[in-house]
Amino acid sequence: MQLDVSVRKKQGYFQFAAEFSLTGQRVGLFGPSGSGKSTLMHLLSGLLKPDSGHIRLDEAVLYDSAAGVNLPPEKRRVGVVFQHAHLFPHLSVRRNLLYGWRRTPEQERHIQPEAIIEVLNLAHLLDRGVNLLSGGERQRVALARTVLTCPRLILMDEPLTGLDEELKFQIIPYLNKVFAGFDIPLLFISHSLLEMRLMTEQVLVVEEGRVLREMGTEELAQSTWAASRQGYVNLLRLGRPVPQGDLWSYQWGSVRLVLTDEGENEENIVELDAREILLFKRHPEATSARNLLPCTVRKIFTAGNRVRVELQCGSRQLIAQIVPEAMRELELIEGGEVVAAIKASAFRRLG
Template identity: 45%
Template sequence: MLRVDIAKKLGDFTLEASFTSEGRVTGLFGASGAGKSSLINIIAGLLRPDRGIVTLDGETLDDTAASVHIPPYRRRIGYVFQDARLFPHLDVQQNLDYGRRMNRLAEDPAQYKRVVGLLDIGALLRRRPGQLSGGERQRVAFGRALLSKPRLLLLDEPLGALDEGRKLEILPYLVRLRDEAGIPMVYVSHDAAELRQLATQIVMLKGGHITAFGGVKVLSVSSEQH
């Protein structure tokens, strides 16, 4: 369970958000500038809230009143960005192994085989990122995040840089991650169709405030309003 109740001032912009999610995929939905990326960065620990708390599965990650702030590297949260951010000098296999080594985790051949199979990247292992398509790079980025054994996976518009064809190629893998990986996700997007396929709960943001929270049906209300 993820619980967020925070406020953060960023220049002239104020983000205020309060929700509790037990969904497998919590979708953060809103237009550019709504506060989605700032909110996900607070969950990751990259931004500190001015006020409030963040808890994950009962563990306090931030509590401003108690001066608690767990640094990002100790949160066991995976993060996938819009651009895959793979290391160009490493091949796919080395990129996949990076998260495990950084977190000083023992090798787990069974999990490695499962993740590679889940994302269908076995044929790519000896290639460098420069030899991959945009969709392939994102699948490798998902794999790297999963192999760090996170308890929560944050995805900040991971399909945002892809054309429609690549998006359609990637979406089935994301659905498979949701259904088979067993790791809760927070998924940032301004694409309602994407979230309808993936999300189990929706947090709708506008101007730094939550305007709706609930099942995927809240997206239909949003479409009518836009």
């Protein structure tokens, strides 16, 4: 996706201005409530008209004040999934799904209903009324209905807000399967850094009606570590578990990790606090930690009395947090070798 935007919009006392050009498939709009994220979404989708500027998506001009172009929403092929599903209450799940697909020109129908029904596990819901669905089921149906319009871009406006944590992390793997499997660009809007890290690769940071900067999602996460006293949390995507005595072994890149918890999905997402990782100069003779990973130090960053150590562990990266005294005792240098020790109980499974 190539998205080129230069727009201004005034609404009462609130003034919004955005100027950016980006290329990417999984992009986030990140910022606090009231910063202008939803305003930008409405401008892109055609639900709100800018005062001036232009919006170009790939080769299509969606809006250009100088040229007098302002495509209506139905002509933009930009799908929107709101925080509330907005399904048609008088239609079944099946008829909700087919509503947009049947109105999409045949030459643009490159996604078939059967395919999205399988990916989002909706087959058993097709004949059910939408008022009988759970919150997570409603969001999956809303996403499937939007995907079946075969859009050039999908906007998701705080789609996980209001869902409890367990439900939220049940839906995220479905979302990732859809956007990976159907190769649809995503603009994901949220004020949650965790959701950004799980759903996007790059982020536009929005504050007080301005798009301030574009950066990688993990770069954003690491920048918050430097700016606050909060610790950094690693997010790890693990495969299916295999029993290992009383514990569970998971594939993580080129290595295996041992955890206390059994995951239930093809992809299991876990958190690991950077402060839970112990570093050794060489392989320890004995330790209670079940995970001992040979790693290379990629970068070292110091902020006050905290040191962030970026590690290359096989084909994956980890970040550990230690204190300056430990850094000196370990004689850490970029390119040096260390062993990362992690207890099996240090991981927290999401969902």
